[in-house]
Amino acid sequence: MTSGAPPTLGILGGGQLAQMLALAALPLGVRAVVLEPDPQSPARLCAEHLQAPYTDPAGLARLAACTAVTLEFENVPVEALDALESRVPVRPGGALLARSKHRAREKEALRAAGAQTAPFLPIEREADLTGALTAVGGQGLLKTSELGYDGKGQRRVNSEAELRDAWVALGRVSCVLEGLVPFEREVSLAVARSAEGEVAFGPLVENTHRQGILRTSVFPAAAPEGTEARARDVARAVAEAWELAGLLTLEFFQLPGGALLVNEVAPRVHNSGHLTQDGGGLSQFEAQVRAVLGLPLRDWAPLHPTAMVNIIGTADGQQPDWAGIDALPGSRLHLYHKAPRPGRKLGHVNLVAPDLETLRARLDQLEVLVP
Incomplete structure (x- = not known):
């Protein structure tokens, strides 16, 4: 694909x-180097593994020798990107990461880019709690502004007393209070953008969650006609306003009538895109x-109806029916080599x-095989 030394991709995070x-990256002739403590x-099984803190000078120097650097999750210290950005292309960059890893700043930036969100209020101090729940509609989710994911770091609240208790339980840290909205389904769509401004889109995917963790994703989404076009318009607007270089995934609430509210944003590949x-x-x-x-981009999507089911560790250690999964037509297993918990x-x-009818039938079977 290239002449001279093969390109290398630095990755902050090794999950x-x-x-x-x-x-x-490997089939493209690209080797990966990951910095991960x-x-x-x-x-580590398929990339050069630098076992060190994300701000380790020697580790950052090795990443700085790569062709470009990206990230696999948001909770990388912004300081690590600041140390790299003058030495190697970092995509996405520190400014976008600082915005997307803080929920209140993220939502403010989404609105500035023309996207719609659920009602929200930043909660920085105890005085901010007074009247906040009424202002977002009377019911809401209190989420920590940083670090929470997969249902962690959040509490549902239905009264001012519950809101105050939730804020204390979350450690009195910076939070955002989001109003609950009546949505028909959750969908997601990713956008990729090069440093030169070339844009491409992923598919519109329908998602269901269990206890705050993504359970299933299905393509194509059973959304009203025009939903994907609207999602693409929002994704393009955000990518351009934020000067994205890399990939960004947007999670949406689709309301009755088809309107889309951006729920969350991830500056990377996303579980729903697996x-x-x-x-x-x-x-x-x-x-x-x-x-x-900076390689040529094009839209990406499965060529056939496709679904995903996450394998999540259970409290009782229950295992999936591995033999049943293997025997199910059209199934393909992807394991992460992680200790269960x-x-x-x-x-x-x-x-x-x-076809979609066959996919739905097989998905029903798969749901029984995976606890």
Whole structure:
């Protein structure tokens, strides 16, 4: 694909997303280097693993020698990106990361880009609690502004007393209070953008959650006509306003009538996009690699109806029916090589079918096989 020295992709973070990014990079002639303090990081199996803190000078120097650097999750210290940005292309950059890792700043920036969100209020101090729940509609979710994911760091509140108790339980830290909205379904869509401004889109995917953690994703989404076009318009507007270089995933609430509210944003590949690994077509992981390294972009989506079911660690250690998964037509297992613990994402199963009716039937079978 290239002449001279092969390109290298630096990745901040070495979890399963970095593992799958590294695997997608290899067929393009690209080797990955990950900076990750965990000695058991999943990406160590298929990438050069720098086991060190994210701000380690020697580790950052090795990443600075790569062709470009990206990230696999938001909770990377912004200081690490600041130390790299004058030495190597970092995509997305520190300014976008600082915005997207803080929920209140993220929502303010989304609105500034023309996207709609649910009602919200930043909660920085105790005085901000007074009247806040009424202002967002009387029911809401209190979320920590940083660090929370997969249902962690948030509480549902229905009264001012519950709001105050929730804020104390979350540690009296910076939070955002989001008003609850009546939505018909949750959907997501990713956008990739090169440093030169070339833009491409992933598929519109329908998502369901269980206890705050993504359970299933299905393509195509059963959304009203025109929903994907509207999601693309919002994604393009955000990507351009934020000067994205890399990949950005937007999660939406689709309201009755088809309007879309942006719920959350991730400046990376996303769990709901894992189904693009199978079903033919480009995967989200190759799309991020291409956007970060400045390779040609094109839209990506499965060529057939495809679904994903997450494998989550259970409190009682219950295992999926591995033999049943293997025997299910169209199934493909992806494991992360992580030690099991309750609530931890251990892998996923992608499921491909020739038509949506067959996919739904096989998905019902798969739901029984995965606890």
